Amino acid sequence: MFFSTCFMIFSLASECFSSYSHSLIHSKNVPLYQRPLIYVACFMYVYLQWVLFEIKALFETEGLNLVSVRERYEMKTIYLVCDITLHKGTSFFDYLYQLETTEYHFVLVTPDITRDARNALENKGYKYERVSNVVQLMLLLRGSPANMIHFHFYGIGHLYLLCSRLLCSNIILTAHQSLPKEKQPLNVKCRSIIQSALMKVKRRILILFLRRTVAVSSFIYRWLISDIPSYSVVRIDNGINLQRFSYAELSPVSTTLNCFFVGHLSEEKGVCKLLYLFSDSEISKIANISIIGDGPMQEEVKQAAKKFSSITYLGPSECVEQDLTGAHLLLVPSQWQEAFGYVAVESMAMGRPVLAQPTGGLGELFSHSNHSWYVDFNDKGAVENVLKALLSQPELIRITGIKAHWWVHEHYSLTRQINQTHALYSELLN
Numbered sequence: 001m002f003f004s005t006c007f008m009i010f011s012l013a014s015e016c017f018s019s020y021s022h023s024l025i026h027s028k029n030v031p032l033y034q035r036p037l038i039y040v041a042c043f044m045y046v047y048l049q050w051v052l053f054e055i056k057a058l059f060e061t062e063g064l065n066l067v068s069v070r071e072r073y074e075m076k077t078i079y080l081v082c083d084i085t086l087h088k089g090t091s092f093f094d095y096l097y098q099l100e101t102t103e104y105h106f107v108l109v110t111p112d113i114t115r116d117a118r119n120a121l122e123n124k125g126y127k128y129e130r131v132s133n134v135v136q137l138m139l140l141l142r143g144s145p146a147n148m149i150h151f152h153f154y155g156i157g158h159l160y161l162l163c164s165r166l167l168c169s170n171i172i173l174t175a176h177q178s179l180p181k182e183k184q185p186l187n188v189k190c191r192s193i194i195q196s197a198l199m200k201v202k203r204r205i206l207i208l209f210l211r212r213t214v215a216v217s218s219f220i221y222r223w224l225i226s227d228i229p230s231y232s233v234v235r236i237d238n239g240i241n242l243q244r245f246s247y248a249e250l251s252p253v254s255t256t257l258n259c260f261f262v263g264h265l266s267e268e269k270g271v272c273k274l275l276y277l278f279s280d281s282e283i284s285k286i287a288n289i290s291i292i293g294d295g296p297m298q299e300e301v302k303q304a305a306k307k308f309s310s311i312t313y314l315g316p317s318e319c320v321e322q323d324l325t326g327a328h329l330l331l332v333p334s335q336w337q338e339a340f341g342y343v344a345v346e347s348m349a350m351g352r353p354v355l356a357q358p359t360g361g362l363g364e365l366f367s368h369s370n371h372s373w374y375v376d377f378n379d380k381g382a383v384e385n386v387l388k389a390l391l392s393q394p395e396l397i398r399i400t401g402i403k404a405h406w407w408v409h410e411h412y413s414l415t416r417q418i419n420q421t422h423a424l425y426s427e428l429l430n
Helices: 002-026 030-063 070-074 091-099 117-122 135-145 159-164 184-209 219-224 271-279 281-286 296-305 318-325 342-349 360-364 380-389 396-413 413-430
Strands: 078-084 102-108 127-129 149-151 169-174 214-215 231-236 258-262 287-292 313-315 329-332 352-357
Touching: 002 296, 030 271, 070 102, 091 413, 117 127, 117 258, 127 281, 135 159, 149 159, 149 413, 159 169, 159 318, 214 219, 214 413, 219 271, 219 360, 231 396, 258 318, 258 342, 258 380, 271 281, 271 287, 271 296, 271 380, 281 287, 287 318, 296 313, 329 360, 342 396, 380 396
Parallel strands: 078 102, 078 149, 102 127, 149 169, 169 214, 214 231, 258 287, 258 329, 287 313, 329 352
Antiparallel strands: none
């Protein structure tokens, strides 16, 4: 009834303006003061025809859903294209969940997503599209144009970015990627130098396709501006959901320290270092390790857990915040230069200090000995000494954990990250 009435009113008004403008145009003696009315009448006729078209579309597609024409027309569409399989329970999922706002219509594009993650995001207002190749992405953008495309977990020169630029002028890339090891064999290092020089040239050219590149840490920011103009790089540090990762009292320390590792089970993440360390008889007397995650080294971890009582494999988990309540320390022995260090920040937010490899963005997350500790996991003696010292000072672990908790609250809030991201969207779209 509502749409029918609107349609009749606008049809009548449109015909009136059409007749009036037609009579003025064909009149031989139009008074001077009436001539501007010709243009006004023509404009109103065209405008009302457009409104009629939109009302018809609403009547056909929306039924009795009273969505205004203006809202549909002004809503900006932002594509979030992510090169990951999205799981509920990760900090990136938390980011997407809180990023949604009524100002924009978000379309999430990933190669795959778990059912619970998809349901949660669609209930929040997202539209989900599964894309596994560039042709599918181009067809999607052709059929449903985007006002902005925000890429996550892709390299600067990825084909998706270049092709998307043909259909959308607002392209943003968030650089999440970790960098190779700082120390490499000579032959690998020489090859890396050549590749690095070529990559610099490549990045300088390909950055022209992007409106902005987002750095997730100060480390990544410095790396980006070494190759590309600083005006095109925006630093928005990653944040975590502080309500989800809230402070929890540390469980009493008895005869051994409960150490945890959470992450991808790979050599780059330093899992082999942990297996070597905790298979040692001396270290196993002062600490044990619980490993959470999956990856290419999963079978090796399972075998080590069967062989050594100091190693426990808990498998992958979507409730890390619950698992970490049983930890005294989180170990992060990454062998490559991490862009950020989500798990370390999550652990500190819960009052669980971290032993971390001082490399990349991970090496800039906190102040050594104030909020957590840095140690070289390639030095067995150094790791053993730190663990012994902490076992003898359980109160130090508790106090450092409290300091770490407030440090995270001050510097790594997800709300701050979301606000900065929305400000970037507003700047580019307006």
